[in-house]
Amino acid sequence: MGSTSPLSARSAARDISSMGDTGFWRSGAFRTAMLSGVLFVGLTVVLLALVYEVATSTIEHQISASVEARARTLEQALEEDDDTGELSNIVPAQEELFRYVENAEGKALIADLVPRQHIIGAEVLSTEQVQSGFVDGGQLDDSGIIGFGMTGRDGGYVFVGQEDEQVSELREALLQAGLVATGLAVLLSFLLGWWIALRNFRRIEGLNTVAAKVMGGDMAQRMPVSATRDEIDLLSAQLNRMLGQLENVMGAIRQVTNDIAHDMRTPLGRLQRKLEQAQIADDPAAANALVDSALDESRTMLDMFGSMLRIAQIEGGGLQKHFVRFDLSAMLADLADTYRPAMADGGRELVANIQPDIEVFGDRALVQQLFSNLIDNAVVHTPRGTIVRVTLEGRGNDWIAKVTDSGPGIDPEHRPYIFDRFYRADASRTTRGSGLGLALVKAVAEAHVWSITIANEAGLALEIRPAK
Incomplete structure (x- = not known):
């Protein structure tokens, strides 16, 4: 298994810290917030322009409809009578309303203002397009005129116009409001963008700080x-799950390393002594016997290495991708049939009481290894004549499996430690085994979220069930 050197970890941590030194104003969060602010201001300007256009167009349309109605009224009256007084009474003079009426002979009957040319239909006129002609001598303002002109059926001409002062005032008010709204939008978007960017920047800085500490070796x-x-x-939650798995893997690696350092020293010492004795032995037969014994010792150590690595892999997590639903009852029945003849040859009896059709979700190979280790443990640590019982009962996810034996059991002071790596209640190490069998059982059970406990029965009784 590879590992990150302290030098590379410190270098990576410095790289992460240097990336955090880019500053808030150059951060991606700030640029994104400012871009969003520019888009917001742009949309605000477009919206105000649409409001401006719709509002002014609506007022112009209303004025245009009003002057058109008055012009048509004058045209109908002109067809009946061209009396100037009567026409003035029909559409009286107003401050902002301008009339021009001429009969079929071209004589001007009413001339509040005089168009330089006959205008047909609706049109917006500027002061340059009309000639001032107020009866009272007043002057036309700088604003334009919204007018409507038409030719009557008798050949006369009528034009009615209204000063667009309302439109001009509305335009000015909308422009002022638009400038104020745009300024407020710019200020608001900047403040909001700055706040959002600063908030995200601080959160990302927090992630960078944690990443630097992790790269520095603080896996917690x-x-x-x-x-x-x-x-x-x-994203943080996903990273935390990843860090948790990584911490478990690193912890398992450290534990394996410590276990190797403490518990492999004795077998390695025995192996060295046997090889040294074989090297100096005068009798070839004795030398060969010592070499064979050394080979057995090396095989035992290789098995121990394999078990330790297997436990580390299981505790590192990621086994769920291999989980399937399988028949636990059938698997235990097959396992009992496999062990029963060999145990009978060794003077022990295996009794199986297995309720059928109990299914579990897990790694079939590992679960089989779990129960094989429990049965092996019972065989190794019990005398001849012992009865080993394998039971399974329950329903659905509420099941319980037991492996019990009628042997001498285990002293209470040893019970808290029997699942530790390399722990052996037999301090003399006269019984075979590496002290890793039950450690592997515990690792497999925890990987499946199962609990394993020592039952209070005669002999040794181990119970496995789904964790509550």
Whole structure:
């Protein structure tokens, strides 16, 4: 298994720290927030322009409809009578209303203002397009005129116009309001963008800080997760799960290393002594016997290495991808049939009481290894004449499996430690075994979220069931 050197870890941590030194104003969060602010301001300007256009167009349309109605009224009256007084009474003079009426002979009957040319239909006129002609001598303002002109059936001409002062005032008010709204939008978008960017920047800085500490060797660090549950929190939660698995793997590797350092020293010493004795032995037969014994010792150590690595892999996690639903009852029945003849030859009896059709979700090979280790443990640590019982009962996910024996059992002071690596209640080490069998059982059970306990019965009784 590879590992990260302290030098490379410190270098990676410095790289992460240097990336955090780019500053808030150059951060991606700030640029994104400012871009969003620019888009917000742009949309605000477009919206204000649409409001400006719709509002002014609506007022112009209303004025145009009003002057058209008045022009048609004058045209109908002109067909009946071209009396100037009567026409003035029909559409009286107003401050902002301008009339021009001429009869079929071209004589001007009413001339509040005079168009330089006959205008047919609706049109917006500027002061340059009309000639001032107020009866009272007043002057036309700088604003334009919204007018409507038409030719009557008798050949006369009518034009009615209204000063667009309302439209001009509305335009000015909308422009002022638009400038104020745009300024507020710019200020608001900047403040909001700055706040959002600063908040995200601080959260990302927190992730960078944790990453630097993890790269520095502090595997207990976890990414901060807030209550908002947004995408950064989801990413942090995923990273925390990854860090948890990584911490388990690294812890398992450290544990394996420590176990090797403490518990492999004795067998390695025996192996060395046997090889040294074989090297200096005068009798070839004795030398060969010592070499054979050394080979047996090396095979035992290889088995121990394999068991330790297997336990580390299981404790490292990631086994769920191999889980399938299988028949635990059938597997235990087959296992009992496999062990029964060999145990009978050794003077022991295997009794199986297995309820059928109990299924579990897990790694079939590992579960089989778990129960094989329990049966092997009962065989190794019990005398001839012992009865080993394998039972399974329950329903659905509420099941319990037991492996019990009628042997001498285990003293209470040893019970808290029997699942530890290399722990052996037999301090003299006269019984075979490496002290890893029950450690592997515990690792497999925990990987499946099962509990394993020592039952209070005669002999040794181990119970396995789904964890509550």
